[in-house]
Amino acid sequence: MIHKKTRKYIPADLEMKWEALEPLFKDLCDRPINSAHELELWLQNRSELEAAIEEDFAWRYIRMTCDTNNEELLQKFQYFATEIEPKIAPYSNELNKKLVASEWVDKLDAEKFFIYFRGVKKSLELFREENIPIQTEIQVEQQKYQGISGAMSVHIDDKEFTLEQASVFLKGTDRAKRQEVWEKITARRLQDKETLDKLFDHLRKLRHKVALNAGFENFRDYMFQALGRFDYTPQDCYAFHEAIEKEIVPILREQAEKRKNALDLSALRPWDMDVDVSGKSALKPFNGGAELIEKSIQCFTNINSYLGERLEIMKDNGLFDVESRKGKAPGGYNYPLSETGAPFIFMNSANTFRDLTTMVHEGGHAVHTFLTADLELNDFKHCPSEVAELASMSMELISMDNWNVYFDNEEDLKRAKRDQLFDVLKTLPWVAVVDQFQHWIYTNPTHTDAERRAAWIQIYEPFGAGFAVWSDIKEAEANLWQKQLHIFEVPFYYIEYGMAQLGAIAVWKNYKEDPEKGLQQYLDALKLGYTKTIKEIYETAGIKFDFSAGYVKELAEFVKGEMDKL
Known part of the structure; x- marks a missing residue:
């Protein structure tokens, strides 16, 4: 069993109520600092308090997403969002001021604290008192997406399925059944279209107000600063989109x-995109959540014993909730528990191949959480998404050599690897579309719902529009954006998947050339947490932080070559 780290500053029995927390923040604000040593101790005390608060919030979020119908769990989450978090914000700002004003700050190890201090200074630049209540409202409002989506289900053959469970039918060989299920899923999503439009319009207006208050022209420019994007600009993102359109879309076309020829069709429709072109039934790598966890532990163990032990620890401590059910929030995530030093994995398994890749993806995040658990400050563990997603996407590819744990049939194993490599390429246009769409949304802050739908289609179609014909189902095409949780809950967190996908291909290429060295470089990079720049972390992994057209082409050709071998 694992336990939270022993507290050195805050009470072991600290109750997560503002009345108990405020004296600790006041102590940190008022405490005299008379030496570099005392400043480091102050930083460690602050870190310990923030880690405890983060873990408490983590459990509130986890429990709420595991059961979105439970009003008590929702209220506990909202209590934190409305009664604790807004009151922390001004104290955090004061603590940041105290830090940068300290006469001892220049006596600390400049290299060790460079990234941390850079982030603190950026937070000070962006902080506005008037944004606290707006950000609180955003926090509460955006969680409504989970409840709306979690309640969606369809009836197929007189049985109720969540949308994740129903999507399994789209892999079946009966085309009429695929179309029937796709139409039911789509109709169910469209049923809540207006509700989600109104929710998003409200969020968009709130976010724009935050940006204006902070002195920015739009929320896009504000978020580039808030996300700490020190290493690239919006223009770099547009160039990346263009590279994907030029180098990846032709391969996918x-x-x-x-696919169209193999299925003997005159045109591909959206319900034709997931069925296996061999005519065989869908891959089934496991049966039930318990088996998925056990097989994943074995897969990770076969790569490296340390990796398998991390998942075993999680299983023994009840840190998985993997099966889909009604009332559970959609999607999947790995949530770090800052004090415990372990993570929680949440997903919606429906016994599909996609669930296997979700598990190894989140397992990569989990390993990252363990590797950074003992870093000196809590903030050192707060990796930017370009690094966090490198951990997860690399594991998807590194683990492939051990997927025989899931498939005892050689042909099924080859099919799985082919599907995975195809998905690696397919990810990139979708990332470009979602990212470009968000650039449009927030640089056109007064747009209408109709203009938003038109913009989505205009952006989606040059990237292949999923390579299916939508001419008679335009309403469904225009509404596809609503299924992307990130747009509602974590705006602008998406281009990182594309950058990390390129990085992951490069990590895997190194791993194939020299498994021991490639794996060690990958683990060494993850151990850094966020104590180095993104570029330095990628270099430690033995790869480049580069998303130029030339690099995209080089790595795409490598993946295509590996697909051809299969």
Whole structure:
């Protein structure tokens, strides 16, 4: 069993109520600092308090998403969001001021604290007292997406399925059944279209107000600063989109043509995109959540014993909730528990191949959490998404050599690897579309719902529009954006998947050339947490932080070559 780290500053029995927390923040604000040693101790005390608060919030979020119908769990989450978090914000700002004003700050190890201090200074630049209540409202409002989506279900053959469970039918060989299920899923999503439009319009207006208050022209420019994007600009993102359109879309269009011919169809429709072109039934790598966890432990152990032990620890401590059910929030995540030093994995398994890749993806995040658990400050563990997603996406590819744990049939194993490599390429256009769409949304802050739908289609179609024909189902195409949780809950967190996907391909290429060295470089990079720049972390992994057209082409050709071998 694992336990939270022993507290050195805050009470072991600290109750997570503002009345108990405020004296600790006041102590940190008022405490005299008379030496570099005392400043480091002050930083460690602050870190310990923040870690405890983060873990408490984590459990409130986890429990709420595991059961979105439970009003008590929702209220506990909202209590934190409305009664604790807004009151912490001004104290955090004062603590940041105290830190940068300290006469001892220049006596600390400049290299060790460079990234941390850079982030503190950026937080001070962006902080506005008037944004606290707005950000609180955003926090509460955006969680409504989970409840709306979690309640969605459809009836197929007189049985009720969540949308994740129903999507399994889209892999079946009966085309009429695929179309029936796709239409039911789509109709169910469209049923809540207006509700989600109104929710998003409200969020968009709140976010724009935050940006204006902070002195920015739009929320896009504000978020680039708030996310700490020190290493690239919006223009770099547009260039990345163009590179994906130029280098990746033609490969996927060629694959779509092969799919159409293999299925003997005159045109591909959205319900034709997930069925296996061999005519065989969908891959089934496991049966039930318990088996998924056990097989994943074995897969990770076969790569490296340390990796398998991390998942075993999680299983023994009840840190998984993997099966889909009604009332559970959609999607999947790995949530670090800051004090415990372990994570919680949440997902919606429906016994599909996609669930296997979700598990190894979140397992990569989990390993990252363990590797950074003992870093000196809590903030050192707060990796930017470009690094966090490198951990997870690399594990998807590194783990492939051990997928025989899930498949005892050689042909099924090859099918799985082919599907994974195809998904690696397919991810990139979708990332470009979602990212470009958000650039449009927030740089056109007064747009209408109709303009938003038109913009989505205009952006989606040059990237292949999923390589299916939508001419008679335009309403469904225009509404696809609503299924992307990130747009509602974590705006602008998406381009990182594309950057990390390129990095992951490069990590895997190194791993294939020298498994021991490639794995060690990967783990060494993850151990750094966020104590180095993104570029330095990628270099430690033996790869480049580069998303130029030339690099995209080089890595795409490598993946295509590996697909051809299968």
